[in-house]
Amino acid sequence: MKNYLLFCFLLLSAFGYSQKKVLQTKFISEKIEIDGKLDENTWQTASIANDFIMFDPDNGKAIPENKRTEVKVLYDNDAVYIGAIMFDENPEKILREITQRDNFGTSDLFGVFINGFNDGQQDFQFFVNAADGQADCITTDTNGEDYSWDAVWESKAVITDKGWVVEMRIPYAALRFSAENKQTWGLNFFREIRRDRQKFTWNFIDSKLGTFTQQTGVLEGIENIKPPTRLFLLPYSSFYVNADSKQKTYGTLKGGLDLKYGINDAFTLDMILIPDFGQTKYDDQILNLGPFEQQFNENRPFFTEGTDLFSKGNLVYSRRIGGNPINYPTAAANEEIIDNPASVNLINALKVSGRTKNGLGVGILNAVTEKTTATIRNNDTQEMRKEVVEPLANYNVLVLDQRFRKNSSVAFVNTNVTRNGSFRDGNVTALVWDLNTKKNTYNLAGDFKYSYINDVEDKKGINSQLNFSETSGKFRYGVGADITTKDFDNNDLGINFETNYYSLYGNTSYRILNPTKYFNTFNARINAYSQFQKETGKIQSGNINFQINSNNKKNHYFGIGIDANPVETYDYYEPRTADRYVIRPTKIGGFIYISTNYNNSFAIDFNPSFAIFDESGRNSYGFSLGPRYRFNDKLSLNYNFNFFRQNNNKGYIDSINDDMSSATPNTIIFANRNVITYSNTLSGKYSLNSQMTFNISLRHYWSYAENKNALSLEQNGRLMDFAGYADNKNSSFYSWNADLSYTWWFAPGSQVSVLYRNNAGAFERNINKEFRNNVTNLLNNDALSHVFSISVRYFIDYNQVKNKF
Structure with missing residues (x-):
């Protein structure tokens, strides 16, 4: 009898989890102050969403009573309001690192996911962390989370003696919904207890399924609201001072305007009327020795x-x-x-x-x-x-x-x-x-692409791929194939490196869906990929790799991988000449990585790797080391050092026309070379509060390729010694970038940004191996430039302006 009752209880629980929860909201006329107190009378009579269920790591487990979560939703003619109480028996242990917008940091988190059309396709997600910081994104199952999307909304988080409280006001202008009188929205709530690395949702999200946005609950009760006029103006003004060894320019003033307009309840127009990207993050340039x-x-x-x-x-x-x-x-x-x-x-x-x-x-x-x-x-x-x-x-x-x-x-x-x-x-x-x-x-996914180039010589090409995969359960697999013709070219507005091939690939994986005695998460995966030159059928790439990724009970991450190219392959790209190829040897390599729990004040990432080729003296090895330290909730620093060395690497350096009347080179020159790369990066922040932050970002990069001897590429793809080549084709590239910035969100959607930046870079044929001198010379280089800029952006909402007048 007990077993029967237990079976019925589990069955009913599973049935309950599989159903969409429904929350009723109500209209309010009382003004609500967003102060994190929930002391207005209207909050007391609102329906409660509770009984949260763990999403990760122990999927399906009910939230403990001492960490129960209660959420209420209200609405008026302009906005929807969310009040959430996150109980915690140890409020002093709530993690609350202060960070910039869209950066969760090491903090507890609360989020609300809204789908105004309730179609399971796209969620508008709004997050508040325990340090009173905001984050928002648009989420789809296909593309995941897009945190580059920013909305304007209000929130306040307060730590109490029982846990913490979040109060939110999300204006309708930040959402998308139909014009129907009676609204039914998709809705879910999210809570992360950071110190335990546990994530909970109000409506159960089954991790065995390959979807997130379709497993939401339902919000009912919103009636007779109208999608607002979504007209937002973002005027901005920037002031720049540029200085380098050749010239100094003072008082460069720029101004412009961005515009967002809601054409209707579904479509939005975004316009840049006068662009200014002067404070955009710099590019991490590298020494690029490859053909692409x-x-x-x-x-x-x-x-x-x-x-x-x-x-x-x-x-x-x-x-x-x-x-x-x-x-x-x-x-x-x-x-x-x-x-x-x-x-x-x-x-x-x-x-x-x-x-x-x-x-x-x-x-x-x-x-x-x-x-x-x-x-x-x-x-x-x-x-x-x-x-x-x-x-x-x-x-x-x-x-x-x-x-x-x-x-x-x-x-x-x-x-x-x-x-x-x-x-x-x-x-x-x-x-x-x-x-x-x-x-x-x-899942069955794929595409068919057709390119047409109108040039001196018109070209037409095709690219197509098709793959099938199982996307649920502990064991999963996928298989696929693709083909690209010789003249396929999407590089006018896209980017594509390889053409004239077909490929076959597959993978299989195993994962745990609930924690075990030793692991919170564990995933093992095998991938295989082969690529063939379309016209000759020669194998261009043949790779198989095995990886394990895991997270133990103390929330340290570990991984290991083995990577092998078991057959010689024919590289048609490195020779940089049509119909020529170089034969690449077989190789085997591997890596491990360790990433300790970021909840700790001190954490470290360590990732060594190696590869051994079936060629005398040819190998590569390297590592990355990344310690990080959080001094307190305001100050943190992250450092990363990367080193990588390739011994007896073989790569293209030149081509020679023996017959001056021929447009096709007769001799293609490769180099037997050692390639060594160093990079150092330092990033840090000091947050005065969730609206004001000082940031630092430094990067020094140095990579050089020292040629030991020249090789000629034979017609059969093999490399032979070439004694008659004397040009210096060594390569040394080093760069320096430094950003010091201050940002202040002085009003909703409005920001002041102050930036000092200096950067320099140089490419040389002569290699100076004195690391210290290289850094000093770079910083004293005539190419070192300095930029100081101040940018002010102000958000104007047409609805707020209209209401004021």
């Missing part, structure tokens, strides 16, 4: 915020907009290039994005860059001439993404770059699909 360009992160807010639609098909690399000019200037023997701009100025940009209640997402992005010229001087006559390196250009992206059954989608994507005059134009069209079974247990 270095890919940089996008740090400009306009191109990072709310871009989930534009990531469909992975066709947009927004650094192309305002990036390097398409052409390099040509100079005769008696001419000298005086000025060649490294980037192109952005004139303006706009994007329209949103999704209807029927699941149709529409995204339009358009940007215009200005005509850019290089200056060339005739050394005989001293006359100057201009040469266009980038004409006036228009960049456009169109996305139509139809979601259905709440967990699947099919998208049409088109990217187009049109340049004025007889310059190259590029167009890419794609069909992208992401299909999941009703219970989110299996």
Whole structure:
């Protein structure tokens, strides 16, 4: 009888967990002050959301009574209000590190997830930590969390003798919902108890399923509200002082305006009327010895915020907009290039994005860059001439993404770059699909892309991929294939390195879904990948790797991996010449990593790695070491040192035309070289409070490739000694970047930012191995530049202005 009752209890519990919880809210006319006290009378009569359930690590376990959580929701004509009480028997142990916006730090956390259409597709998530800091993001199952999205809302967190309290006011302008009189919203609440690394949600989220946004509860009771006019203006003004060894410029004043307008309840227009990206984070440049360009992160807010639609098909690399000019200037023997701009100025940009209640997402992005010229001087006559390196250009992206059954989608994507005059134009069209079974247990995803280049010689190409995977349970697997034709080219607005191949790949993994005696989380995974040159069928890549990632009961993270290339492969890219290849030897390598619990004041990350090649004396090894120390809730410093050495690395350095009448090089020169890389980074912050923060970010990088002897690439792909080459093709690149900044969020959505930055970089053929001298020379280098800037941005909400008048 006891077993039967226990079975019924478990069955009912599971059934209860699988159902969507419902919370009733009510309309209020009383003014609520966001002070974290919840002392207004109207809070006392509101319905309570409680009985939270653990999401991680012990999925499905009820929250302990001494840490119970109670949440209430109210609304008026302008906003929704959330009041949350997080009980804790040890309030003095609540972690509460003060951090910048969108950085949780080492703090307890409370969040509310709202889906105004209740379609399981997209959550607007708002977080408050125990130090009174804010974070917000847009979340989809396909693209995860996008913290570049920022809304304007109010919150207050207060520590009490029973735990801590959060009070929030989220205006309707920060949300998306239909114009129906009776609203039904998707809703979930989130709590993280940081010292225990435990995460809880109000509506149960089953980690066995491959979805997050579809496992929300329901908010009912909101009636007769209207989507507000979403018109936001963000005027800004910036003042710059630039100084270097060649010139000093004072009093550079810039101003501009960003605009956001809600076209209707679903779609938003974003515009940059006058762009200013002067305080954007610097790029971490490296010594790039490979055949492909270095890919940089996008740090400009306009191109990072709310871009989930534009990531469909992975066709947009927004650094192309305002990036390097398409052409390099040509100079005769008696001419000298005086000025060649490294980037192109952005004139303006706009994007329209949103999704209807029927699941149709529409995204339009358009940007215009200005005509850019290089200056060339005739050394005989001293006359100057201009040469266009980038004409006036228009960049456009169109996305139509139809979601259905709440967990699947099919998208049409088109990217187009049109340049004025007889310059190259590029167009890419794609069909992208992401299909999941009703219970989110299996996934079929893929795409078909077609590129067309209008140039001196028109080119058309195709890229397509298809993969199938199991996405639920302890054991999971996936298989897939892709193909890219020789002339596929999406590099006008995207980025693509390899063409003319087909590949096959697969993976299988095992994970625990609930903690064991020794582990909170444990995941083991095997991946296999093979790539073949499409025309010859020669194998270009063959790799298999095994990885384990785990988190023990003390919340220290450990991992280990073994990586092997068991067969010789044919590299068609490194020779930089059509139809030529170099044979790469087999190799085996591995790594381990240790990351201690960041809850501790002192923590450290350690990650050594190695690789051994089936070639005499050829190997590589290195490590990264990252100690971090949190002095108190206001001050913390993180340091990271990276070292990596490659012995007897083989790489391209030059090509020679033995027959001067031939356009194709007869001899391709490789070098047998040692490549050594060092990098040091230091970052830290001192937070006066959740609105004011001082930050420091320093990076020193040095990498050099010392050639030991020259090699010629034979027609069969092997390398032979080449004694007749004497050019110095050593490479040494070092760089320094330093940012010291102060930020103050002086009003909702409004910010003052003060930045001092200096940076320098140099590339040389002669290698100076004195590390200390290299650093000193770099900081004393004529190339060291200094920038001091002050930027003020002020957020104006049309609704607030209207109400005041």
